[in-house]
Amino acid sequence: MKTDVLKRNNVKITGKGNQPMVFAHGFGCDQNMWRYITPAFEDNYKIVLFDYVGAGNSDLKSYDKDRYSDLAGYAEDILEICEELDLKKVIFVGHSVSSMIGMLAAIKSPERFADVIMVGPSARYINDEGYLGGFAKKDIIDLLDTMEKNYIGWANFLAPAIMKNPKSPELGAELTQSFCSTDPIIARQFAEVTFLSDNRGDLKKMKTPSLIMQCSDDMIAPLEVGDYLHKNIPNSSLKVLAATGHCPHMSAPEETVAVIKEYLAMKSN
Amino acid sequence: MDQKLDKAPNGYIAFNDKGIIIEVNSTICEMLGYSKQELEQTKFELLLDIAGRMFFQTHFFPMLKMQQKVDEIFLNMKAKDSTVVPVITSSVREENPDGAECVCVFLPVHNRRKYEDEILAAKKQAQEALKENKELIEAREEVSRHSKELDKRIVEIDRVNNEILQFNNIINHEMQECIRKILLFSRLGKKENQLNYFDNIIETANKLKTINASLNLFIDLDKDKNVFGSVDLNKCLDEATAQVLEETGFSGVEIIKDELPEIEGSFEDLKVLFYHLIMNAVKFRNGNEVTICISSVIFKENIYKMISRKYEYQDVVRITISDNGQGFDNKHKEHVFAILKKLNHEKGGSGIGLAMCKKILNNHHGSISIDSKENVGTTVKLVLPVEHQKDAEPDKLKPDHSVKT
Structure with missing residues (x-):
């Protein structure tokens, strides 16, 4: 039985151009987070938006804890979407952990990608000898704990209700319409896979040109991380944004759009 | 600030999209042991523990920005003396001509947290027992x-x-x-x-x-x-x-x-x-x-x-x-x-x-x-x-x- 990739990942295609721009949301949200960014590219590009399995309106039934036990599984989703839509010369824009997911996809199938644009990337979140990621292992465990506390009601209540009780539309509708809705159990595993990941060894394998967009004050990806990435990813450009926080595409969409446009214009010259 | 809001039983903080605190009430100052001057113009994020900051960046802020409100979020706040104050917060965001404002109210939940911790500990114990079941692992x-x-x-x-x-x-x-x-x-x-x-x-x-x-x-x-x-x-x-x-x-x-x-x-x-x-x-x-x-x-x-x-x-x-x-x-x-x-x-x-x-x-x-x-x-x-x-x-x-x- 063939998987319906477009339904699984709730793929949405807009835009008037030919060259595809694939936007990948980060941990904790869904494709809606790109809504302030994509209008600026709709005239010239084909915009491809999707939700990872477990986020937004993706098909929760397709979740497989083994498949998504590694960022490689998420990268596989991206490659399958590209294959299904026969996308070439893809400009991949990934937020947060999606930067590394996009990089893994580009390492595996470099023929599909023209550029990888990384918004707030990190190669590893936990500090290590000679590497500053910004977090101690305990911080990550505390985060999982915070998530669990916030989902305490959801996990045993609402989420199973949506999956098991289609006859209760008002409940389902409220959750599916709420932006950034994620399945709590899946979100927890995604958090673990994300924050315990270590992609430092993969950086040097990257052949596709890339842009690292580093916020000037981002506790999730500190300045040192941006420098580290730039130093270790061949053919990468680094741009430090005036924007602060981890979500410049939401807090400073104008600057984010301008930086992406500037990079793409420089590339086409 | 309205007298009633200032002395209300819940903490109150307003911050802008950059996370800079614009206004606080006396209750939150007492809760955390700061003066109003100390809190205003600082970053809201800094009042949270590290996990709370991560949660704020990855969930709380994106949700607030997109649906203009977030209900019933559990966070750990950090008092001036570094003690942890567990709170439940609900927030709304409003766009004004001179920039957006996010308004949050905070209720301390010391006892409730103990209760939740117990539930979670029991759940974890059950999960661990399942995970460590030797026969299951071998099978x-x-x-x-x-x-x-x-x-x-x-x-x-x-x-x-x-x-x-x-x-x-x-x-x-x-x-x-x-x-x-x-x-x-x-x-x-x-x-x-x-x-x-x-x-x-x-x-x-x-x-x-x-x-x-x-x-x-x-x-x-x-x-x-x-x-x-x-x-x-x-x-x-x-x-x-x-x-x-x-x-x-x-x-x-x-x-x-x-x-x-x-x-x-x-x-x-x-x-x-x-x-x-x-x-x-x-x-x-x-x-x-x-x-x-x-x-x-x-x-x-x-x-x-x-x-x-x-x-x-x-x-x-x-x-x-x-x-x-x-x-x-x-x-x-x-x-x-x-x-x-x-x-x-x-x-x-x-x-x-x-x-x-x-x-x-x-x-x-x-x-x-x-x-x-x-x-x-x-x-x-x-x-x-x-x-x-x-x-x-x-x-x-x-x-x-x-x-x-």
Whole structure:
């Protein structure tokens, strides 16, 4: 039985151009987070938006804890979407952990990608000898704990209700319409896979040109991380944004759009 | 500020989209042990523990920005004296002409947190007990081992079936054709009493011998396929290249190569693989020189090839070997791996080379693909696992595959 990739990942295609721009949301949200960014590219590009399995309106039934036990599984989703839509010369824009997911996809199938644009990337979140990621292992465990506390009601209540009780539309509708809705159990595993990941060894394998967009004050990806990435990813450009926080595409969409446009214009010259 | 809000039983903080605190009430100041002056114009985030800040960045703020409100979020706040104040917060965001404002109220939940902690601890304990159940772990590991073995078996059965079909084809056509010719020439020779038919008979018999030898080479690959060890692919490639150069006496080869990794496999078989690939590049060169570019990259791939919805990732290396030779029409890209398939009948060789390469890759649980363009060159891609997992009870499960010859 063939998987319906477009339904699984709730793929949405807009835009008037030919060259595809694939936007990948980060941990904790869904494709809606790109809504302030994509209008600026709709005239010239084909915009491809999707939700990872477990986020937004993706098909929760397709979740497989083994498949998504590694960022490689998420990268596989991206490659399958590209294959299904026969996308070439893809400009991949990934937020947060999606930067590394996009990089893994580009390492595996470099023929599909023209550029990888990384918004707030990190190669590893936990500090290590000679590497500053910004977090101690305990911080990550505390985060999982915070998530669990916030989902305490959801996990045993609402989420199973949506999956098991289609006859209760008002409940389902409220959750599916709420932006950034994620399945709590899946979100927890995604958090673990994300924050315990270590992609430092993969950086040097990257052949596709890339842009690292580093916020000037981002506790999730500190300045040192941006420098580290730039130093270790061949053919990468680094741009430090005036924007602060981890979500410049939401807090400073104008600057984010301008930086992406500037990079793409420089590339086409 | 309104007196009632200032002294309300809940903490109150307003901050802008940059997270800078604009206004606070007295209650929150008491809760955290700060003065109003200390809090205003600082970052809201700094009042949270690290996990809380991460949650704020990845969930709270995106949600607030997009749905303009967030309800019932649990966070740990940090008081000035570093004690933890667990709170429940609800927030709304409002866009004003002079910028957006996020308004949050906070209720301390010390007791409730203790209760939730207990629930979570009980839940975790139950999960741990399940996770540590020895029988369950063993059963799961066994299922996983057998699934992997089954997956490999399905791939292998597929390959063997394909080979049998090809063998059949060779026996029924190519070999049969040789036998037919030998009989024909023998009868003609006898009838006409002519000795010159012997030349035809010898030539055809030799062809039969070559086919037989090729098939044996091919079958022999199965015999020692389990002798796996650590293989330095650089050394393997160097030795294979030297062999090609010695046999052909050709020296116009330039090899541009990345450092290749060490993998687990059969050194001898992988050398045969490189030998055929380099030999093809030399044989089907354009003019008097050939440049061969060899690069490699390691990434993760699902170990399961046939069983759907099973996943386990392992490191594989992809080796790309490109030449600037004659190339061929890419419509043959699948056929070239067939046993005794030859696209170019003028050049020597048995047509077994790429079939053997494919078999070697199969024996290593890897894959081979080829892409070519006439007069531009050919690119071969090999994907090989870096390490091999031990099979499940190999003695019991492995039947004898070797074909007796």
